[in-house]
Amino acid sequence: MQQRSTAALLLLLVLFMQQPALLAKPVHTMRTWVLDDTDPLDKGGLQGYVVDANGKPAGGLQVRLRGTVRRLTTDERGYFAFRDLPSGEYVVEASGIGVQPQTQTVSVRRAETATLTLTVQEDVQQLAEVSIVAAKGLRERETLPDVGATAIYAGKKTDVINLDALDANLVTNNSRQVFSKTPGVMVWENDGSGMQVGVSVRGLSPNRSWEFNVRQNGVDISSDPFGYPEAYYNPPMEAVERIELVRGGASLQYGPQFGGLLNYELKGPATDKPIRFETQQSVGTYGLFSTYNRVSGTVGRWQYNAYAHYRRADGWRDNSRYSIFNGYAALSYAVTNRLKLGLEVSRLYNESQQPGGLTDVQFAQNARQSSRSRNWLSTPWTVPTFTAEYAFSDKTRLTATVHGLVSERNSIGFTQAITTPDNLTAAGSGQPRQIDRDTYRNWGSELRLLSRYRLFGQEHTLATGLKYFNGHTQRQQQGRGDTGTEFNLNLQADAFPRDLSLRVTNVAAFAENLFRLSPRWTMTPGLRIETLSNAIDGRLSLSASNVPGLVSQQSTRRFVLAGIGTEYKFSETIALYANASQAYRPVLFSDLTPAAVTDFVVDPTLRDARGYSFDLGLRGRVRNYLNFDVNYFRVNYNDRIGTLSLLNEAGRVYQLRTNIGRSVSQGVEAYVEFDPLLAILGQSRVSRAGFGHVSLFSSLGFTDARYRDFRVATVSNGQASETNLRDKYVENAPTFIGRFGLNYTRKTFTFTALMNRVGRAYSDANNTETPSANAQTGVIPAYRVFDVSASLTLWKRYTLRTGVNNLTDERYFTRRAGGYPGPGILPADGRTGYVSVGLRL
Structure with missing residues (x-):
């Protein structure tokens, strides 16, 4: 009852916040678009061509009917066709990179197909983008627009990675190449399979990207964003159109984590033909084989999109073979011109052998060796999503999603310290293995309304949203498995010693408003209201000599987050931006459960970690030869959670999980890309000479991440003592991350060379x-890695790709693991290569 009343109050708040948009005078009154969709026989069609100033076909441009959900892309002939349109007048708009949007009003009559031709003109302000598309270099990285389809990005630090324009090893999701032009991104490189992407920014932990709110097509895909935010699933990069990264300023519109938003946008359906087929077949070193196949199209009001992806390899290290299957299917239907419904399902199944960790001595001897041959991990993942999009007008749109997650995290293996040998018999069997299983059953819904309105002579934008999330995790750990070597989850005992039921409920509402104070200056304040409840019930241990056998805890809290962003455009291509936003990290399930069987107490006043992020930066481009984005950041991370060893009144040692301190990360992120030929010779001379395009880029991150207050309490020889790690560096936070590269493009050939340089860090x-001795603590040394890749497109349909990762066969590691999939040093892969052949029809 309490949750319902809270949801009702939040809904009223969202409606109240809509009042300025509803009462203000609209920017443009479109009486013609409000069409009667009630008569199924009163339908017609609309077709046409989009051409340039010379009358040549303009393919790849978007054509939309203003004020509706109907939009298409022109084919190679510049042709487009809308079917099943109710009679009435429509405003047709053609737009795209490098052209000025063009509109034309046309009447559609019953049982007739109207025909028109739209002529587009070059946009002088986007000429740099046009040449960049040809060069393919600077096109790889962009920023999000001031206002997106469902969110406001003005004044925020944003990055867009266009994967189609990227020369990188997408076959194995090579993250250091994918994020090569995104400054300050730390990558954990302990999983050569690419099944799990571990990235972070600004001194935060890269552990399965859990400091980000990780999404696919705008929907949560991590285990539980509030209780266990590790992302065991990410889509294959061959299926991804772009990656959107919004740093700390994303907390108001997307909720927790200090890292911000990491969103994988999949390739959409083909809108210029009823069927399009795409395939990519790849082979590589160490038994790599990958096949990716996609089919999509548009038929009248229907659109469909599906892919199947399978990959396997033996792995660079011993005992590191894996196989993975990814499947995806989506279907959408424009019920009316105002309403579009969609359904999509993502499915993952994988099995990967985990080679375990190494000691420092073993790593120096042979980084490819493995002393764990019986460790396996499997994470079957299913994400169903229902979407609805409703256009009230060309200025106001409502989107709704209902999504679920049915998934598991299953591991079996010998997980003791790497200094403890896994003694095997001649037959390959050994001691009983430990089985840990998580099952996740989550569902949620999100309602977002974005409205543009006019006030005091300027156009403003209001974005509001309401979110509900319900998550349930069943955690079963320390099970007794078999003594074999292959993957299975056969329990040899009657029950799991640890069996916990973990639940999370979240209701949230947000509102952000972009105010245009002048044609060049925007201000975007915002608020987010959070109600969060979590509960844990179950058994911690079957042998309760030290730990109570049963546990039952629950907590509910409510709070408000605030933020404000601003952006000032010195010109059409250069802008100054700043943002300050509060953020939080919820108490996780791991904070509520002990790591081992011992006296363990959770502080009844345990608080969620709270703090803020601040950005100040300058970004833009100079003509068509220079792109840049340089910013200062500061992340204040309060109430960090940890464990203290204390003595109770009886003089007995116990572990207290509580808030123990705060950290501050600050530094500079800088991206610069320069085309020297264009700068010296100009576009016309470069084109006439036929040299092609060369771009040089650097992506730099300088981070000073330190603890400002961090209590450490220990017990030795019956005496308790406490120290403070003030001014110590935050673990896994190198002070320098630099990526330096060269792109060369001539016609349809591209080549990229990349150097990745990362400074030392502490574990x-x-x-x-x-x-x-167990290699779980110590320095993570600095390292330098080189990658090269190339691609060639033939006859617009065939694509050849090849590349070599870690060209100089560097031996390095980015992680010392304290537990699974270690423990110990987890080496990064040495030299590997791949060749890929693609076809599009």
Whole structure:
């Protein structure tokens, strides 16, 4: 009852916030678009061509009917066709990169097909983009627009990675190449399979990207964003059109994590033909084989899109083979010109052998070796999503999603310290393996309304939203498995010693308003209201000598987050931006459960981590030869959670999980890309000479991440002592991340060379210099890695890609793991290569 009343109040708040948009005078009154969709026989069609100033076909442009959900893309002939249109007048708009939007009003009559031709003109302000598309270099990285389809991005630090324009190893999701032009992104490179992407920014942890709100097509895909935000699933990069990354300023519109938003936008359906087929077949070193196949199209009001992807390899290290299947299917239907419904399902199944960790001595001897041959991980993942889009007018749109997650995290293996051998018999069997299983059953819904309105002579934009999430995790751990070597989850005992039911409920509402104070200056304040409840019930251990056998805890809290952003455009291509937003990280399930069987107490006043992010930057381009984005950032991370060893009144040692301190990360992120030929010779001379295009780029991140207050309490020889790790560096946070590269393009051939340079970091908050015997603590040394890749497109349909990763066969590691899939040093892959052949029909 309490949750219903809270949801009702939040809904009223959203409606109240809509009042300015509803009462203000609209920018443009479109009486002609309000069509009667009630008579199914009163239908016609609309077709036509889009051409340039010379009368040549303009393919690849978007054609939409203003004030509706209907939109298409012109084919190679510049042709487009809308079917099943109710009679009435329509405003047709053609737009795209490098052209000025053109509109034309046309009447559609019953049982007739209207025909028109739209002529588009070059947009002088986007000429740089036109040449960049040809060069393919600067096109790889963009920023999000001030206002998107469902959100406001003005004044925020944003990055868009266009994967179709990227020379990179997309076959195995090579993250350091994918994020090569995104400054400050730290990548954990301990999983050569690419099944799990581990990235972070600004001194945060890269552990399965859990400091981000990770989404696919705008929908949560992590285990539980509030209780266990690790992303065990990410789509194959061959299926991704672009990656959107919004840093700290995303907290108001997308909720927790200090890292911001990481969203994978999949390739959409073909809108210029009823069927399009795409295939990519790849082979590589160490038994790599990959096949990716996609079919999509538009038939009248229907659109469909589906792909199947399978990949397997033996892996660079011993005992690191894997196989993975990804499937996706989507279907949408424009019920009326105002309403569009869609359904999509993503499915993953994988099995990967985990080679385990190494000691420092073993790593120096042979980084490819493995002393764990019986460890396996499997994460079957299913994400169903229902979407609805409703156009009230060309200025106001409502989108709604209902999404679910049915998934698991299953592991079996010998998980003791790497210094403890896994003694195998001649037959390959050994000691019983441990089985840990998580099952996730989540569902949620999100309602977003974006409205543009006019006030005091300027156009403003209001974005509001309402979110509900309900998550349930069943965590079963420390099960006794078999003594074999292959993957299975056969439990040899009657029950799992640890069996917990973990639940999360979240209701949230947000509102952000972009105010245009002048044609060049915007201000965007915002608020987010959060109600969060979590509960844990179940058994911690079957042998309750030290830990209570049963546990039952629950907590509910409410709070408000605030933020404000601003942006000033010095010109059409250069802007100054700033943003300050509060953020939080919820108490996780791991914070509520002990890591081992011992006296363990959770502080009844345990608080969610709270803090803020701040950005100040300058971004833009100079003509058609220079792109840049340079910014200062600061992340204040309060109430970090940790464990203290204390003595109780009886003089007995116990572990207290509580808030123990705060950290501050600050630094500079810089991206610069320069085309020297265009700068010296100009576009016309470069084109006449036929040299092609060369771009040089650097992506730099300088981070000073330190603890400002971090309590450490220990017990030794019956005496409790406490120290503070003030001014120690935050673990897994190198002070420097630099990527330097060269792009060369001539006609349909591209070549990219990349150097990745990362400074040293510490693996623990104590900043331990000398590695421990079990290799779980110690320095993570600096490293340097080179990658090269190339592609060639023939006859617009065939694509050849090839590349070599870690060209110089560097031996390095980015992670010391304290537990699974280690423990110990997890080496990154040495030299690997691939060849890929693609076809589009």
